[in-house]
Amino acid sequence: MKAILNGIGVAFDDTGSGGIPLVLxxxxxxxxxxxxxxxSGLADAARIIAPxxxxxxxxxxxAGPITLDTYAGDLAALxxxxxxxxxxxxxxxxxxxxxxxxxxxxxxxxxxxxxADTRPQPDSPEAKQGRDENIALVRSRGAGALADxxxxxxxxxxxxxxxxxxxxxxxxxxxxxxxTGIIAAxxxxxxxxDSTPTLAQISVPTLVIAGAEDTVTxxxxxxxxxxxxxxxxxxxxxxxxxxxxxxxxxxFNRAVREFLAGLP
Ligand code: MLT
Numbered sequence: 001m002k003a004i005l006n007g008i009g010v011a012f013d014d015t016g017s018g019g020i021p022l023v024l025x026x027x028x029x030x031x032x033x034x035x036x037x038x039x040s041g042l043a044d045a046a047r048i049i050a051p052x053x054x055x056x057x058x059x060x061x062x063a064g065p066i067t068l069d070t071y072a073g074d075l076a077a078l079x080x081x082x083x084x085x086x087x088x089x090x091x092x093x094x095x096x097x098x099x100x101x102x103x104x105x106x107x108x109x110x111x112x113x114x115x116a117d118t119r120p121q122p123d124s125p126e127a128k129q130g131r132d133e134n135i136a137l138v139r140s141r142g143a144g145a146l147a148d149x150x151x152x153x154x155x156x157x158x159x160x161x162x163x164x165x166x167x168x169x170x171x172x173x174x175x176x177x178x179x180t181g182i183i184a185a186x187x188x189x190x191x192x193x194d195s196t197p198t199l200a201q202i203s204v205p206t207l208v209i210a211g212a213e214d215t216v217t218x219x220x221x222x223x224x225x226x227x228x229x230x231x232x233x234x235x236x237x238x239x240x241x242x243x244x245x246x247x248x249x250x251x252f253n254r255a256v257r258e259f260l261a262g263l264p
Contacts, residue, residue, distance in 0.1 A: 031057025055181020
């Protein structure tokens with residue numbers, strides 16, 4: 001589906017028969033198709049809203065630089081357009097950074113949080129430099145070059161060795177993203193604020209999920225969030241690296257399903 005929101009065309013899925021609205025925010029540099037196994041596997045448990053974030057997939061970038069608050073504002077406009085006052089907001093990695101931004105701006109619209117393979121800390125000086133290097137890389141050699149660079153960290157070595165179709169699909173999903181959207185997101189992530197102070201302010205039920213072999217946002221980051229967010233639960237997913245929802249969809253969906261079923 002597509003809607004004009006905040007002056008841009010936004011592509012999204014709004015599916016599922018379960019009553020509770022569940023927003024799925026994808027990581028970088030992907031689009032909403034990364035949630036295909038959640039859209040099908042959780043359709044009976046939730047009404048699933050999965051947007052392509054600004055500049056990714058079939059959603060336009062619009063004009064000018066953006067921040068994570070821009071993505072959060074787009075999500076608020078999407079929920080308005082779909083008549084949804086409150087939702088469970090799930091974000092993986094950059095989707096998690098966006099979930100923090102959304103929680104800060106619209107806490108009353110968040111029924112619960114699912115923070116997957118993400119972190120609250122801002123970029124270190126080295127990480128900021130890495131963003132600038134990646135901006136230069138995609139400018140000169142395109143999204144495929146960034147996909148090749150990032151692929152080994154997205155999945156476990158076991159999956160890369162044994163599950164060629166999953167590995168290839170991961171690379172293709174990254175390589176097809178628009179260069180303009182990738183650059184805008186790299187700048188937004190580079191300049192994102194520290195979400196660590198947000199953790200103690202979170203007062204909704206929170207599930208933290210982490211691939212046990214994630215090296216991009218390691219398990220220590222998940223443990224930090226579990227420790228700082230009141231009442232949060234942590235599920236570590238065996239056999240998964242950064243894209244835990246994509247690499248081990250059954251385990252990921254089980255964790256989400258149990259969490260949704262336990263919400264007050
Ligand atoms: C992501 O998966 O969204 C990104 O790798 C996160 C990041 O680069 O900080």
